Amino acid sequence: MSIWEYANPVKFIRTTDRILPWVSVAAVLCLVTGLVWGYFFTPDDYRQGATVKIIYLHVPAALMAINAWIMMLVASLIWIVRRHHVSALAARAAAPVGAIFTVIALATGALWGQPMWGTWWAWDPRLTSFLILFLFYLGYMALWSAIENDDTAADLTSILCLVGSVFALLSRYAVLFWNQGLHQGASLSLDKEENVADVFWYPLLVCIAGFVLLFVALVFLRTQTEIRARRTRALLARESRT
């Protein structure tokens, strides 16, 4: 029994069909708990006032926007090395989710920045990096939809994802160098005492869990959809050929 068995489309659908309801319920539970907790039952920050409540959306979205790309990178590598179709389709399925999370991170960042920095948009390194990340997502999705042959598209997008990852990292350093920025340091690190007080930290953790579960649920669902679409096309092709 190896993990690669789940690379079989049928097996993947059967397994995820069993898991998906649980993940979805857990995602909704976590999101509702975390957001309600954060919104109604946490005090205002002494410096940032009520805007601190945005953290419960901004930080998880930003985290998952990056993690989604990393997941796509891993899936692309698996496709290049082992050519498991599910892996390529999972990368395709994750891209729009990652793009939306990026937009959420950008939008909440702008809304937060307005009262804090007095401007909607600053060419701050972090914001700029996310904007660039969004462009990468756009290019990746555009390439997927432009190519007709599914395997060619999978090959080309995985290579783009690889090359794009390198350039995204480069951009990150370039942008840091280019403008030192207004953004506070990472709000989240292992030595949490330094950054966020416990009152904010626990609901934030729940929200992060919620976003992770939401991402997993969406990727499962969308990958299933992609697999079914491929299967439909394959069946139709067989029909027309025999």
Add this chain to the structure above:
Amino acid sequence: MMPDLGKYAFAVLASYGVSLGLIIVLVSLSLRRARRVRAELDKVEERVKRHG
């Protein structure tokens, strides 16, 4: 019960609105496409089964 957001009401509410709105749109689009593709596949599979 409602927390007093003070002068930051717009920023906070807009953030929640935009984010939840986007998530709902994403989820509903994914669900709708999932349902449509599943129905289409079922139809094709049914036909394939009938014709052998």
Add this chain to the structure above:
Amino acid sequence: MTVRDLAVGRGGVPVLEGLSFTLAPGRALVLRGPNGSGKTTLLRTIAGLQPAFGGTIEGAGERIAYAAHSDGLKSMLTVTENLRFWAQVFAQSDIEPALDAFDLRGLEDRPAATLSAGQKRRLGLARLMVTARLVWVLDEPTVSLDTASVARFAEAVRGHLAEGGSALLATHIDLGLNEAEVLDVTPFKAAPRVSLEDEAFL
């Protein structure tokens, strides 16, 4: 060149399978089969442009000169420039025999854009002679050639064979190459099947 149990396909769909033949030096092999039977796919696979689905190809690779439907001519370059370019790519320098063999004398300084379809085709085929490669792999070489040019082309192939080369051609018309063997690809048509990449989903 030896081909054993070769299976080739287009867009992941197998087109021909179980194909075996040997092409000895000095021999020519003419592929026949209706349109869409997979001759072009077979030739592209042998030329190394696409991977084979199965089987082995020996003695191809760096020994092959491939000519397809389009001639790869640059209309802004003259006949000599076009030929000389391909000669240089294949590390050769002498283009005179090619000009003679395909009756391109008098056209040397004409830009390829001003050539007629048949003349372009002749120039495209002349390219083969400057590659110094042993195995010619030709896809419909006689399209838009008149009878005289076809005869000239057959002569060039014959010359190539006499020098120990070999040729693999896909063509519909009779070239007058009596010594050529004929291989009909129709019996090797792959069983109707979905593409390999789709199989995982069935």
Add this chain to the structure above:
Amino acid sequence: MIALLLRDLRLAVRAGGGFGLGLAFFLIVTVLIPFGVGPETGLLSRIAPGVLWIGALLACLLSLDRIFALDWEDGSLDLLATAPLPMEGIVTIKALAHWITTGLPLVLAAPALGVLLSLPPSGYLWVLVSLALGTPALSVIGTFGAALTVGLKRGGLLLSILVLPLYVPTLIFGAEVARRGAEGLAVQTPLLMLAGISFGTLALLPFASAAVLRINLR
């Protein structure tokens, strides 16, 4: 390989489009900027390095889809793939030819256009150096994008979407060198980074481009 380079250069000269188009576009962009932001010399001289970089980048982008499109249409790409040249060599030569026909003229024209934007005297050298160092990277990255979109019918727009995010680091460091140079600041760090990006892409990206091109030819 030299033959391929010479052929591409000869084609660019004969077809006209190669050298002229990019340069004309560069000129138009730089001429339009003062109309857009106003003719005040102080402002213009401050933004001049950045404008020159953006103009060069856009002019470069304009000609990317020609790198492989013509060879794809007339079948030369198939024939080149069966020729004894390694695919990595072909894409490198293609990028080099693109740089010589597009990048190099832009580099040389930049100081002249700098005059139009009242670039400070200290800036000329660094604009020239940064563009000379950065435009090869633009050509190599662009070749990768062109290889990705080679068989597509309307690849032009897609090509821009794919390539522009990849251009960001080069643009940032290149424009930074030019800006710091113009303001008389130390340029060493961004210059080293720019050189690193150029040589890094030149060394590694052709492998990705060749792989992509092989996939597209099959």
